[in-house]
Amino acid sequence: MDIHEYQAKEILSRFGVPVPRGGLAYSPEQASYRCTEIGGTKWVVKAQVHAGGRGEAGGVKLCTSDREVQDVANGMFGKRLVTKQSGPRGKLIYRVYVEEATDIARELYFAIVLDRRIERVVIITSAQGGMDIEELVAKRPDAVIRTTIEPAVGFLAFQAREIAFAIGLEAPQIAEASRIFRRAYRAFRDLDATMLEINPLAVTGKGDIVALDAKMSFDDNAMFRHLDISELRDRSQEDSRESHAADRGLAYVGLDGNIGCMINGAGLAMATMDMIKLVGGEPANFLDIGGAASPERVLKAFRAVLHDEKVKAMLVNIFAGINRCDWVAEGIVAAFKDMDVKIPVVVRLAGTHVEQGQRILRDSGLPIISADSLADAAEKVVAAVNSPAAGADA
Ligand code: GDP
Ligand code: MN
Numbered sequence: 001m002d003i004h005e006y007q008a009k010e011i012l013s014r015f016g017v018p019v020p021r022g023g024l025a026y027s028p029e030q031a032s033y034r035c036t037e038i039g040g041t042k043w044v045v046k047a048q049v050h051a052g053g054r055g056e057a058g059g060v061k062l063c064t065s066d067r068e069v070q071d072v073a074n075g076m077f078g079k080r081l082v083t084k085q086s087g088p089r090g091k092l093i094y095r096v097y098v099e100e101a102t103d104i105a106r107e108l109y110f111a112i113v114l115d116r117r118i119e120r121v122v123i124i125t126s127a128q129g130g131m132d133i134e135e136l137v138a139k140r141p142d143a144v145i146r147t148t149i150e151p152a153v154g155f156l157a158f159q160a161r162e163i164a165f166a167i168g169l170e171a172p173q174i175a176e177a178s179r180i181f182r183r184a185y186r187a188f189r190d191l192d193a194t195m196l197e198i199n200p201l202a203v204t205g206k207g208d209i210v211a212l213d214a215k216m217s218f219d220d221n222a223m224f225r226h227l228d229i230s231e232l233r234d235r236s237q238e239d240s241r242e243s244h245a246a247d248r249g250l251a252y253v254g255l256d257g258n259i260g261c262m263i264n265g266a267g268l269a270m271a272t273m274d275m276i277k278l279v280g281g282e283p284a285n286f287l288d289i290g291g292a293a294s295p296e297r298v299l300k301a302f303r304a305v306l307h308d309e310k311v312k313a314m315l316v317n318i319f320a321g322i323n324r325c326d327w328v329a330e331g332i333v334a335a336f337k338d339m340d341v342k343i344p345v346v347v348r349l350a351g352t353h354v355e356q357g358q359r360i361l362r363d364s365g366l367p368i369i370s371a372d373s374l375a376d377a378a379e380k381v382v383a384a385v386n387s388p389a390a391g392a393d394a
Contacts, residue, residue: 001218003232004048006097008196008214015187017180017198018210022099024048031073034098035066042101045072049091050237052132052199052215053083059093062101069098084132088256092236102212107200108167109133110181112188114195115148123147123155123185127167129200155185169203177209184211191229192222241285245304250287252304257282259381260305260314260343262298264289264323272317275374281382284311291322298331299338306339313385316347317377325349325357333364344369344384348377 009019021038025031035043043066047059054060059081063069073096080090107129115122128136128143137144145166149155160178169177180201188196195217202212223230235243245252251266259281263269266288273283285308289301305314318328332347348371349357361368369384371377 001220001223001230001233002050002237003216003218003229004050004095004097004234004237005046005214006048006095007232008216009211011187011191011216012184012198012211012214015190016183017187018208019214020099020102020210020212022097025073025096025098026094028070028074028077031096031098032066032070035069038098038100040100043069044099044101045069045076046097046099047076047081047093048095048097049081049083049086049093050234051081051083051086051091052197053085054081057081057083057086059083073098087239094236102202102210103205104200104202104212105205105207106203107212108203109136109144109199110184110201111197111199112185112193112195118148120151121149121185121188123149123159123163123181125163125167129202133197133199149185154189155182157182170207173203173207173209180209180211188216191216191226192219193217194219241304241308244307245287248300248304250301250304251290253286254308255283255285256310257284258310258312259385260284260287260308260311262287262289262301262305262314262316264291264293264318264320264328268317268319272315272374272378275378276315276382279375279378279382281378281385284308289323293323293327293331295327295330295334298328299334302331302335303339306341306343311343313344313381314346315377315381316345316349317374318347318349318351320349320351320353320357323351324353325351326353326360329357329360332368333360333366336364336366344381344387346371346377346381346384348372348374 006024013019023034023037025034043063045061047054061072063072076093076096079093081093082090109126109129111124113122125145126143147159160181164174164177193216197215198211200212202210218229239254241254242252259276261283263272269286269288276283346369369380371380
């Protein structure tokens with residue numbers, strides 16, 4: 001689960017990481033009022049969306065009067081901000097954050113991530129903050145420092161000091177920076193975060209260190225013990241197809257193609273998507289219906305796939321071990337009864353109770369295209385999506 005920058009800053013601040021003074025606004029008038037509250041003569045207006053790269057996309061603007069803050073905010077509200085990370089549809093702006101402008105002397109990079117390969121938390125830092133980390137790793141791999149945390153002992157003071165030295169901080173700042181790093185780590189660990197990124201971590205003209213930007217993501221499986229964090233969820237920033245499926249307990253990932261997929265097992269789902277691509281198609285989603293899926297669950301999954309209007313054909317690929325082909329078939333028949341299914345549906349069943357499953361589909365008299373192997377199924381669904389009947393361009 002992702003949260004907004006202002007929420008991440010509030011959390012960091014609670015753990016003792018310095019952040020600029022700021023206030024949230026839901027309207028241009030509130031934005032301008034925030035200037036009076038904050039004081040000073042320069043402010044930054046920041047679009048609150050779940051995507052980085054806002055600066056380059058016009059989502060971060062420096063202003064020198066409250067009038068200007070109001071105008072800038074007015075230009076942001078209701079728009080969809082498209083950034084490098086937002087996806088082509090962009091993310092809706094309906095909150096902006098107004099902050100006192102910071103006089104930046106240096107921009108550093110600081111992040112905490114999980115490295116699944118080595119099964120450790122890793123701290124990533126660089127003296128070259130500001131630009132995004134992918135770009136930094138590509139252009140200046142030598143400028144990126146990785147520090148591994150041993151879970152039994154945690155993030156040690158000497159490691160924090162080493163990092164502070166390595167990113168070129170001056171002697172008087174070393175102690176303060178090390179404290180900030182370890183407080184950020186405590187926030188990450190105590191709240192079951194999976195990612196924390198402060199980019200830039202700024203050194204001000206006066207030599208203070210502040211988190212100018214903040215991004216945090218949390219482990220969904222740990223949210224049951226962090227009610228205060230789960231309340232920060234903002235559905236307006238999520239893919240509606242994914243939240244619809246997640247609410248129904250389905251493992252669904254939205255993609256950009258037009259072939260809807262309903263598959264059992266993550267491995268088979270990946271293989272099926274590869275096969276669709278190999279024969280020239282584009283999957284609309286990843287969906288694993290899981291083991292022992294009841295007809296009701298299959299029906300729910302079917303609905304989740306069709307919830308996406310881009311879907312022009314559907315591929316059901318089931319290799320039943322724990323699952324039962326007859327239950328899957330019952331679910332498919334129920335889906336056709338329940339919904340007005342206008343698109344071609346290709347079904348490949350194999351494994352437990354396959355004969356019963358195929359009989360149910362045959363006897364239903366429904367226009368289901370049956371396939372007998374993964375390759376066959378992928379070819380048939382790609383052919384179906386390209387036929388004029390599927391609504392593809394003639
Ligand atoms: P992002 O583009 O979504 O990562 O948004 P950031 O919050 O990181 O802002 C982008 C860039 O705007 C930063 O790297 C800074 O260079 C600049 N910026 C943000 N806040 C301030 C500020 O208070 N003062 C100045 N001078 N620049 C700022
Ligand atoms: Mn940033």
